[in-house]
Amino acid sequence: MPLIKNRYGKGRVRIMRIHRDGDKQDVSQLSIKAMLEGDFGRAYTDADNSTSTSTDTIKNIVNVVARENTALSTEEFCQVLAKRYLDLYPQARSVSITAHETKWARLAVDGELHPHAFLLDSNGKPTVEIHATRDGMTMSSGLDNFTFMKSTQSGWENYYTDKYSTIQPTNDRICATSMVASWTWSGKPASYPATNAKILDILLKEFATTYSPSVQNSLYRMGEKVLAAVPEISEISMACPNIHYIPMNLSAFGLDNNNDVFLPTDEPHGQIECTVGRG
Numbered sequence: 358m359p360l361i362k363n364r365y366g367k368g369r370v371r372i373m374r375i376h377r378d379g380d381k382q383d384v385s386q387l388s389i390k391a392m393l394e395g396d397f398g399r400a401y402t403d404a405d406n407s408t409s410t411s412t413d414t415i416k417n418i419v420n421v422v423a424r425e426n427t428a429l430s431t432e433e434f435c436q437v438l439a440k441r442y443l444d445l446y447p448q449a450r451s452v453s454i455t456a457h458e459t460k461w462a463r464l465a466v467d468g469e470l471h472p473h474a475f476l477l478d479s480n481g482k483p484t485v486e487i488h489a490t491r492d493g494m495t496m497s498s499g500l501d502n503f504t505f506m507k508s509t510q511s512g513w514e515n516y517y518t519d520k521y522s523t524i525q526p527t528n529d530r531i532c533a534t535s536m537v538a539s540w541t542w543s544g545k546p547a548s549y550p551a552t553n554a555k556i557l558d559i560l561l562k563e564f565a566t567t568y569s570p571s572v573q574n575s576l577y578r579m580g581e582k583v584l585a586a587v588p589e590i591s592e593i594s595m596a597c598p599n600i601h602y603i604p605m606n607l608s609a610f611g612l613d614n615n616n617d618v619f620l621p622t623d624e625p626h627g628q629i630e631c632t633v634g635r636g
Contacts, residue, residue, distance in 0.1 A: 580633030
């Protein structure tokens with residue numbers, strides 16, 4: 358029986374990097390998954406481990422590269438890490454790195470940002486994904502489960518209906534989602550963190566300041582704006598589960614409900630996804 362495909366590595370390698378610059382310190386907390394592909398099949402088929410390093414060693418390399426590179430952005434750190442694996446293991450054909458960041462925001466004290474005190478920012482996790490071979494590297498950055506909403510200026514009308522349709526059209530509804538988004542780099546920006554922040558700002562501004570006839574249309578326009586403003590990316594993908602807010606029926610209490618009181622629910626939810634790229 359042929360071994361069709363295999364890869365192996367280490368997942369959920371947790372590290373906290375602290376970069377010290379005088380009194381000011383910066384922190385970067387990551388969960389890393391590093392997976393190798395190459396000449397490792399004999400460990401599966403022939404119980405021959407001679408080409409396979411241990412997954413514990415793969416973890417140790419993450420820690421060493423982190424110690425050597427405390428100041429790098431997550432994107433740059435993952436690039437250095439991928440190259441280290443390829444340099445160490447000639448039997449490796451490719452390496453895939455995935456990083457999820459736990460965000461820490463600098464604490465403000467008396468109106469000034471503190472040099473070494475932080476608050477947990479729990480809205481969304483920044484992500485980086487890299488696939489590196491000996492011929493090149495592809496990389497994307499993004500956000501996982503970033504939640505945002507607006508209480509009006511959203512609708513759903515003039516849609517296709519059939520005998521199973523029950524939802525009523527509206528031009529005034531809450532629009533909320535927990536977005537998973539990623540953008541693929543085609544060039545290196547002056548700063549990955551600053552460009553990632555710019556992309557998020559563009560997405561949120563378009564969402565907040567324009568009427569949404571559908572989540573589909575909003576996502577497309579959000580992607581258009583990002584691509585127009587950030588030449589270093591080739592495409593952006595967004596997946597947005599609709600967090601529903603259902604108007605409560607208060608008629609039993611002699612009360613109307615003029616879009617004032619809702620039941621929040623995220624199950625089941627609509628799932629809207631798209632990728633917007635250059636022509």
